[in-house]
Amino acid sequence: MSGNAVGSGHLSCKTVRAVVRLGGLVLVVLGLAKWSVAAGLSDGFGPESEARLVVWRIWAALQGAVELAGAAAVWFLSPRIGSAALVALGGAFVLWTVWDPPTGLPCPCLAGLMHGSGHVREHSWEWRLVLGSWLFLMGFLSHLALNRLHESEP
C-alpha cells in the first residue's frame, strides 16, 4: 500500500501537513497580491475616487497582513493550528462574500489577481466564494484527516 494512504501513520501526517501548506501557499499569494496593490504597484481595479482609493488600499494592506499571518501559522505551527487557520480565514472570506457588508467597506478579496483573467473579473463574486470555501474545506477536511490518523495510531 502506498505510504500516504489514510491510516498508514506517520507518513500520512506529513501528507496532511503538505496539503495544509498548499492552502497556506494560496494565502501567501493572496496576501502578497494585496500588498502589491496597497503599495500602488498595481491598481487592482479598485474604486476611482482618490479618497476611497486610499481607504481601499489600507483595507487591502490589512487583509493582506491577516492572510500572510495566517499563512505563517499554517507553515510554521502544527497542522492542527494550520487547519484551524484555514477554516477561520476561509469562513471569513465566505461570510464576507455572502454577507456583502452594507457599511460600504470595500472587499479587495481578489485584489491584484484580476488582471490576468477577464473571467475572474467578470465573475469576481463567484471566484471569491470559490476561494473562501476552498480554504474553509481544505482546513475542515484536513482537520478530519488528522483526527482519523490520530484514531488509527496504535
Added chain:
Amino acid sequence: MNPSRDLRALAAGALVLTVLLACFWWRDLGTAIYVGYDDPWELLKIGFFVRHPELGARVWNDQPWLHTLLNAWLCRSIAPGAWIPRLFTIASVAAMWAAVGWMGRGVPGALGLTTGFLLVAGTDTGLRLMLSTMLEPASMAWAVVAAALLCGGVAGPGPFRAALSGLVMAAALHIKFTAAITVPGMVFLVLRRYGWRGALRLLPAWMTGFGAGFVGLVWASPSFRWDWLLASHWEARHGIESGFEPPTPLEILLQVENLPWLLAGLAGLAWALRTGASPVETFALGWLAGASAFACVARPWWYYYQYHFLVPASLLGGGFLERTLACLGAWGPGARTEARFAGSHGGRFSLPVWSCILVPATVGALWLGFGLTGTLRTLMFMGPGFTPAQPLVVQMLREQAPRIRWCYGSVEYLAELVQAGVYPPPELLVMSPKRLWSGQLNLSRLAHILESTGTELLLLHRRREPADPNFAEWLHRRYRMWESMGDAQIWILQSSGASDAGVPVHSDGS
C-alpha cells in the same frame, strides 16, 4: 433481496423527485413554454398531435415518435398543457436515479447518489434538461432503467425481467436513438456481473423483449423512415450552412461551470480504473465510452449534448466523493470501520490522504461558487414569464387562430406558435436546421408545400426565408405582409379568410 438497499434506491429516486417537483412548483413550470433548449419544438409536436392525431403520416420527423405520441395521449386523456411532458421528464429522471441506486446495491450509497445528483443539477444544462420537455433526459433515463432491470438487485433476472429490460430499452430508443450511447455501459455491466455464458443465457429473453417492443413501437408510429431518422442527421454534417461554426465538444465541455463535475468525474474515473470499478462505475465507464464515440461523429454537437457526459461523470464523481468522506470518517455510521475497504478488491487499496482532502475541497468550492449560484440563477430566470415569444406577435396570431388552419413559422418563432396555439401544416411541423442542411428540404420545396396546403399565415424571420430572392419573389406574389416587428414578419395568404382588418399594413409590405 436486501430490503434496506432497495429502500435506499427508492429513497434516491424520491429525493430527486422531491427536489425537481419543488422547482416545478416554485417556478410554476407547468405553464412555462421555454425551459429546455428545444422545449417549444417538442411542445409544438405534442400540441399538433393533440389537435390532429390523424395527420401523423404526413409529418416529416427526424426523431422517433414515442415521446410525442405518449404525451399527446396523456394530454388528450387528462388535460393539454406543458405540465404533462414536463412531469413525464421529471418522473423519468427520478426513475433513473432510483435505478442507479438499485443497480449499485449500496455503492454508491445515499451520499454518493445525492452528490452525483447535485453535480448534475449544479449545471445550467443539467437542471434545464431535467425540468424540460426534451427527449434527451427521458431517453437516457429509461435506458438506465433498462440496464438496472438486467443487472440490478441481488438476485439475477429471470426471463421475464430480462424481457422487460429489452422492452424498456426499445422504448428508450423510440424516445431518442441517442439513448444507444448507454448500451456499452449495459454490455460492460452484464459481462462483469454474469460473464459471457451468463450474458448469452439472458440474451434470448432480452432480445425477445427488445424485438417485440421495437417492432411494436415501429408499428404504432405514424412513420418510421431511416432516411429521416438517421440519414438526415448524418447528411446534415456535410451541408452545414456557411458562417455557422458550431463549437466543438471540447469547447463546450471545458467551461468553468462544468469544472465541478469534470474534476469529480476524472477523480472517480482514475479511482475506478485503479481499483476495479463497482457496478455503477462499470456502467458509467461504458456510458462515457458511448458518449465519446458519439461526440466524435455527431456534427453539429449541440450544446445540450454535454448531458451525455454530465450524468455518467457525476455518477463516478458522486461515488468518489462519498468514498473520500468515508475514508475521513465524516460520513455514514460505519464510515470509520469501513474506511479502508475503499476498493473492490478486498480492501487492498485505500485513498491517498491528499486526494481525500484536495478533491472534495476543490469540487465542493467550485460547486458552491459556480454550481449552486448558477443553479439558483437559472431557476430565477425560469417560469411562464421567461419565454422568447414576443407577446404582440402571440396576440396577433391568436386573433387569427379561429380563421386559419395552418400557420408556418421560422425556426426562431416556434414559441410564438405554441403560445398562440397555431400549427404549421404537418409536412412542415418539424423544421430542424438539419432538414435543410441535409438537403431533404429546400426553399422551393418549402414554397411548394405552403402553396399546396394553403397555409394562410406565415411568421418569418426576415433573415431566413425572405432573404432568399426566389422565395421572396414567390412570397410577394402569394402573400401580403400584415405586420413587421423587428426581425419578425407576418404574412397573410392573399386569397385566405384571414383578416388584417383594423391593422395597418406595414409600409414595406407588398
